[in-house]
Amino acid sequence: MAMMRYAEALRSALREEMQRDPSVWLMGEDIAVYGGVFKVSKDLMAEFGPERVRDTPISEQTLTAMAVTAAMAGTRPVLEIMYADFLPLSVDALMNQASIYNYIWNGQVTMPFVLRTQGGGGAGAGAQHSKSLDALVAHIPGLKVVAPATAADAKGLLKAAIRDDHPVIFLEHKLLYNTRDEVPDGDHLVEIGKARIARAGSDVSIIASSKMVVDALKAADELAKEGISAEVVDLRTLRPLDRETIKASIARTHHAVVVNEGWRFCGYAAELSATIMESCFDELDAPVERVATHDIPIPYSEPLESTVLPDAAKIAAAARRALA
Amino acid sequence: MRNSPTVDEQLDMLGRMVAVRHLEERLGELHKAGKTRGPIHRCDGQEAVGIGATAMLDDEDLLTSTHRGHAHYVGKGVGLHPIVAEILGRATGACAGRAGHMLIADVKKGLLGGNAIVGGGIPAATGFAVSLQMKNRADGGQRVAMCIFGDGAAQTGICHESMNIAALWTLPVIFVLEHNQYGLTAHHSTQSSVPDLSVRAAGYGMPSEIVDGNDIVAVHRAVGAAVERARRGEGPSLIEAKTYRMVGFSTSDVGGYQRDEDLALWRERDPIVLARAMLADSVPAERLDAVMAAARAEVDAAVEQALNDPLPSFADHAPSAPYTVAGA
Numbered sequence: 001m002a003m004m005r006y007a008e009a010l011r012s013a014l015r016e017e018m019q020r021d022p023s024v025w026l027m028g029e030d031i032a033v034y035g036g037v038f039k040v041s042k043d044l045m046a047e048f049g050p051e052r053v054r055d056t057p058i059s060e061q062t063l064t065a066m067a068v069t070a071a072m073a074g075t076r077p078v079l080e081i082m083y084a085d086f087l088p089l090s091v092d093a094l095m096n097q098a099s100i101y102n103y104i105w106n107g108q109v110t111m112p113f114v115l116r117t118q119g120g121g122g123a124g125a126g127a128q129h130s131k132s133l134d135a136l137v138a139h140i141p142g143l144k145v146v147a148p149a150t151a152a153d154a155k156g157l158l159k160a161a162i163r164d165d166h167p168v169i170f171l172e173h174k175l176l177y178n179t180r181d182e183v184p185d186g187d188h189l190v191e192i193g194k195a196r197i198a199r200a201g202s203d204v205s206i207i208a209s210s211k212m213v214v215d216a217l218k219a220a221d222e223l224a225k226e227g228i229s230a231e232v233v234d235l236r237t238l239r240p241l242d243r244e245t246i247k248a249s250i251a252r253t254h255h256a257v258v259v260n261e262g263w264r265f266c267g268y269a270a271e272l273s274a275t276i277m278e279s280c281f282d283e284l285d286a287p288v289e290r291v292a293t294h295d296i297p298i299p300y301s302e303p304l305e306s307t308v309l310p311d312a313a314k315i316a317a318a319a320r321r322a323l324a
Numbered sequence: 325m326r327n328s329p330t331v332d333e334q335l336d337m338l339g340r341m342v343a344v345r346h347l348e349e350r351l352g353e354l355h356k357a358g359k360t361r362g363p364i365h366r367c368d369g370q371e372a373v374g375i376g377a378t379a380m381l382d383d384e385d386l387l388t389s390t391h392r393g394h395a396h397y398v399g400k401g402v403g404l405h406p407i408v409a410e411i412l413g414r415a416t417g418a419c420a421g422r423a424g425h426m427l428i429a430d431v432k433k434g435l436l437g438g439n440a441i442v443g444g445g446i447p448a449a450t451g452f453a454v455s456l457q458m459k460n461r462a463d464g465g466q467r468v469a470m471c472i473f474g475d476g477a478a479q480t481g482i483c484h485e486s487m488n489i490a491a492l493w494t495l496p497v498i499f500v501l502e503h504n505q506y507g508l509t510a511h512h513s514t515q516s517s518v519p520d521l522s523v524r525a526a527g528y529g530m531p532s533e534i535v536d537g538n539d540i541v542a543v544h545r546a547v548g549a550a551v552e553r554a555r556r557g558e559g560p561s562l563i564e565a566k567t568y569r570m571v572g573f574s575t576s577d578v579g580g581y582q583r584d585e586d587l588a589l590w591r592e593r594d595p596i597v598l599a600r601a602m603l604a605d606s607v608p609a610e611r612l613d614a615v616m617a618a619a620r621a622e623v624d625a626a627v628e629q630a631l632n633d634p635l636p637s638f639a640d641h642a643p644s645a646p647y648t649v650a651g652a
Contacts, residue, residue, distance in 0.1 A: 066451030073455035
């Protein structure tokens with residue numbers, strides 16, 4: 001085990017996979033010479049050369065479409081889209097191209113590409129650089145969507161994503177890059193599609209992903225002081241969803257709080273709520289509580305932004321409501 | 325002349341053009357009879373572009389097409405039966421009935437594939453070219469990607485982005501602009517600030533050429549030179565083939581916007597008539613008749629076979645990973 005920052009863990013995953021497989025290559029804006037605005041690809045161009053670590057023009061729509069077909073033609077591109085807020089530019093390539101080909105072409109092609117991006121608020125980056133668009137990509141059939149909360153999962157899931165033969169959207173969070181935790185040594189892989197219990201508890205299940213796991217764990221600490229035992233489920237993968245781990249947790253706690261940093265209306269938390277209603281309604285002792293971002297553009301000033309975004313206090317309040 | 329097709333190659337291309345024309349005539353009938361689903365987009369009058377531009381490609385070269393791709397499919401070597409069976413929604417179709425006429429792909433033939441998001445094939449071919457360039461550098465191969473797209477697609481933002489990247493990275497891709505004058509019902513003069521779209525290539529530092537898209541020998545020659553350039557690793561080219569869509573946008577088009585004098589003018593310049601005339605001095609009329617009759621007969625046989633093929637069932641072809649069908 002080694003203590004590692006989330007960003008370092010991602011870089012380590014890229015580096016190991018590029019060493020292992022010469023067909024893996026990277027492209028994105030400012031990723032090569034500069035090493036990425038979050039330094040995830042720092043020094044990789046020096047090690048692997050400019051053909052495998054490519055700076056690109058600001059052309060997200062085309063770059064995403066190119067990742068789809070480059071992957072189809074035998075290499076494994078990893079595309080960095082600098083902010084999740086730019087994903088709407090990628091949506092045609094994801095929804096009308098990547099999503100359809102494996103099925104519509106009757107299995108003739110696979111598309112082993114990874115689209116890495118980062119989202120989330122809390123940094124005062126404003127309405128075009130703070131969004132969590134999990135629901136936008138998780139809505140699309142044929143894509144896998146992962147959103148790690150820890151450095152260990154960031155590394156293990158990115159390595160698994162690069163080895164996957166199908167498109168993987170890899171959602172990072174700008175406030176997680178500098179968080180540190182223990183990362184297992186060696187060829188550390190985390191299976192896509194498996195949630196984990198981040199904290200065991202018996203009274204209420206808090207189901208979250210990405211930075212919301214950090215907030216959920218803080219909420220669980222607060223709730224513990226009140227004698228409430230909260231279980232935190234870290235989804236790790238948003239699609240395909242690990243329904244079994246969610247069901248097993250709710251079968252223990254009989255109460256559920258679903259958390260997502262995206263907008264509330266038609267958001268990812270709504271999908272979690274519907275899934276719970278469909279699959280374990282009989283286990284519930286109270287309605288599912290939902291915590292998400294207010295349905296407005298994310299404002300700039302600190303007191304405005306913090307009002308709009310979910311946080312530990314809001315998650316704890318939702319847990320109390322569920323148990324009331 | 326350099327890159328001129330041989331007589332045998334011209335005969336082969338003539339047969340393919342006739343096959344495409346007859347295929348679309350039959351599809352028109354089948355559509356009226358309710359045997360096809362959705363619209364059918366015919367390319368009557370444009371066959372020389374799709375057939376002439378693809379004739380020098382190998383199976384390892386990758387082609388992206390459009391929603392009007394029958395000539396591209398046939399030019400790239402996809403069999404008539406899998407094409408017709410796909411359009412009739414049969415289990416024996418090129419994509420087992422999942423794709424329909426606008427989205428046909430055949431990986432063995434390097435057709436990847438039809439694309440009904442106008443302009444979608446342009447970044448797709450550019451992405452193929454990145455992988456092909458990496459493979460070529462690794463094994464000394466000379467694979468290329470080709471994108472056939474229309475004047476409507478040329479107005480998209482992704483066209484600009486793709487051409488910039490293709491030239492910037494010296495990618496082995498050939499952009500073949502099948503300029504048929506219309507984007508759906510709108511004449512190109514209402515869509516483009518310049519009449520000749522090839523002038524835009526200069527903005528990317530890319531060579532370009534305008535060619536008579538109804539002259540299959542001229543198309544073959546110009547595109548062939550661009551393909552050779554790409555194979556040598558010298559980067560992309562833009563070939564603008566001027567042609568004319570002699571039919572409506574699709575089977576749902578009620579018409580009324582194409583000028584009679586234009587239609588009459590271009591009918592005189594039917595690419596099949598021109599291709600046959602160019603062979604008249606070197607090939608006896610009986611042989612030309614036989615080539616054309618054989619092409620039509622092959623289409624008719626493919627249609628008859630496909631009409632008797634089974635329809636697919638969802639259960640037999642259930643989606644597998646990465647698709648998850650919750651609640652199904």
